[in-house]
Amino acid sequence: MLRAKDLGEWKIIDIFHKNFEEAPDLLVPFGDDVSVVDLGKDALAAIKTDMLVASTDVPPGMTDWQVGRKAVVGTISDFAAKGVEPKAVLVSLGIPAEYSKISLEALAKGVNAGAREYGAFVLGGDTNESRDLVIAVMLLGATRKGQITLRSTAKPNDIVAVTGPFGKTAAGLQCLVDKTVRIRRKLEAELLEALYMPKARLNEGLTLSKRGLTTSIIDSSDGLAWSLHELSKSSRKGFIVDKLPTTESVKEYAKMSNIKLEDLILYGGEEYELVMTVNQEKWEEAKEAIEQVGGKLIRIGRTTRERGVRYKRGHDTILIESRGWEHFKSGDQNKETLARRFR
């Protein structure tokens, strides 16, 4: 008999999708970063839910405050991708019986901080007893017709761009998992900061959306490779990447450890940059608009008519695999990339 662990996350999602009757007036397809509902009077509500489970999603050394904050910030990243301002947060908690009052207070403050950092308020929730610490976050915001750019509308010869470097989170996780790699304290601190204190690119996402600057967009919480494949698959276009943006710290960590730099950049996940396609004619405008709100836009390649996601490095062209972190898949491909499980 097939079990959840044999199926893996994507097949499980598929089972759910197949068994959910599709709403007739679906404004955003099932599986995109947010769902949109017409409330009448031209008012559209955007909603999103995301669950954090401590035993699989929380790296060692993360404080309760950071756990609460991250549960919210990770969800806000999906709103950032679709250019929706978060207004309200609801939080459903499963709490172990042994969890301390001090931890509860820190967790609550963290949830509040995650919301307030992006202008939202926590309006309510639900608490339950459970074996794992589980935080299900729900976000609500207002949107308008035409405001949301989907994953499925990339065009040929668009510029592929991202809002920041990749690989820090993966390197930070690896620091925690493999203690045999000896690195400078300052380097470790920088990598762990990325892991413990993720930022959502809300200002960037709101700016891009308001000015209609992208042709397709997604958040990168499942890894850069996975996000590129998701845009490529949804849009039925190919991608050629010729630059993998990262930081000196990630390069240094790759040198010290036995992990290929490309793997840290491509297959990490739990980092919250935006990955998008931009029409060439809008590129300069998009770059400037993002710089005006204190962010940056990095060109990493272009779209093609032929499918597939490739990385062109000098004269070599290699395929970028369609993988990232997948829940339930602890036994197979996840292990090959990075040990992101801390049981």
Add this chain to the structure above:
Amino acid sequence: MLRAKDLGEWKIIDIFHKNFEEAPDLLVPFGDDVSVVDLGKDALAAIKTDMLVASTDVPPGMTDWQVGRKAVVGTISDFAAKGVEPKAVLVSLGIPAEYSKISLEALAKGVNAGAREYGAFVLGGDTNESRDLVIAVMLLGATRKGQITLRSTAKPNDIVAVTGPFGKTAAGLQCLVDKTVRIRRKLEAELLEALYMPKARLNEGLTLSKRGLTTSIIDSSDGLAWSLHELSKSSRKGFIVDKLPTTESVKEYAKMSNIKLEDLILYGGEEYELVMTVNQEKWEEAKEAIEQVGGKLIRIGRTTRERGVRYKRGHDTILIESRGWEHFKSGDQNKETLARRFR
């Protein structure tokens, strides 16, 4: 050091409430059945989240389909209380690695059935690996200014009413826990049906709300006693109950077991009737309106200026205690009433 199990659910909620910065334009107070957010253009969104944790919330014998359905129906009951039509459902799942594909399919169909039964569609969600089966449901619906009746606005000399009998769920649970009580198969089937296939009083709630027929209202998922106390506390009024509506099946079960009938009716929980106060002048209109949508309204008492929730039985008046099922409190008062834990 204080732990979650020492604090109990209400003190934990209090910790969260204290640490969440309050939104300046709060339309419905923290802790009421739903939260309401102004999306602009006169459009108000109502949202609600509820979590079901299998190890504490699912009685033995419940099918996966029923578990999925119940997770949604329990949340819809809160929308029913506030007269909001559910439009969209999001569902965040924590799934044990050993959970089977067949169970996943049944669960998905159950979630969909719970939504469709009340006119809503499941638009998306999130799946994660966790030790418990955890289902966090988020609901969204549209509402209007003035549509929502709060818990806090009961008036003196209002009629206290409910939409149906109480005690079946508690008796059904007790059937499962205490196998020494021998009852007729048909009786058992009736009690278990109430437990496994709860119904939300959505039509009743929508009718009451549309016509502004109640002065305060709440759903009864934490038990009749708890709901009465919650309305009483929020409204700063007292309640005198002179009738405890139940069924012949509950009476029969109480006779066969060692449990007091009043305890089954008052302190059970997980049943989804509406508990409300109605101005005397609107009573007949409210009764007729509810009958027109196929429901019923049962008068069980009246409100008073003096605080406290009392039950008048003949010449006796006894205090109704402020208790119901409370998560984390498995050791103390919950055990005294009904064993609702199945570890």
